[in-house]
Amino acid sequence: MLLSHLLRLFKFGLVGLLGMLLDFGITYSLKEKLRVNRFVANAAGFSVAVVFNFFGNRAWTFASEAPNVEGQLLRFVGVSLIGLLLNTGIVYFFNHRNVNFYLSKALAIVLVFFWNYAANSWFTFSG
Numbered sequence: 001m002l003l004s005h006l007l008r009l010f011k012f013g014l015v016g017l018l019g020m021l022l023d024f025g026i027t028y029s030l031k032e033k034l035r036v037n038r039f040v041a042n043a044a045g046f047s048v049a050v051v052f053n054f055f056g057n058r059a060w061t062f063a064s065e066a067p068n069v070e071g072q073l074l075r076f077v078g079v080s081l082i083g084l085l086l087n088t089g090i091v092y093f094f095n096h097r098n099v100n101f102y103l104s105k106a107l108a109i110v111l112v113f114f115w116n117y118a119a120n121s122w123f124t125f126s127g
Contacts, residue, residue: 008061012117015056023049050080062125075124079116087112 027045030036036044054076058064066072087108094104 011061019049019053079119083112083116
């Protein structure tokens with residue numbers, strides 16, 4: 001049982017890593033190559049990564065066959081947006097206590113990863 005949870009956590013992390021690479025690639029391409037506004041490029045990269053992560057986690061990590069894909073997607077997006085707010089708050093908290101910005105961001109990524117995993121396990125893909 002513990003091994004299956006660890007394997008699922010690993011899969012969740014791998015899907016998230018691929019989503020992060022997709023996010024960065026899209027953001028970079030839009031901003032640097034097409035000269036799209038950086039915030040628009042960032043939002044586009046984040047949005048595509050969330051959709052990619054949803055389908056990757058639905059199919060591979062959680063092997064969900066629930067018929068209500070739209071409901072799961074809405075829950076996943078909600079969890080992701082809460083994760084984004086948590087990430088921003090954690091970065092703000094540590095950075096305003098003179099912790100290096102990138103160290104603050106790394107701490108936020110680790111903490112929010114566990115939030116996202118737990119929330120999606122219990123809320124998005126529980127059934």
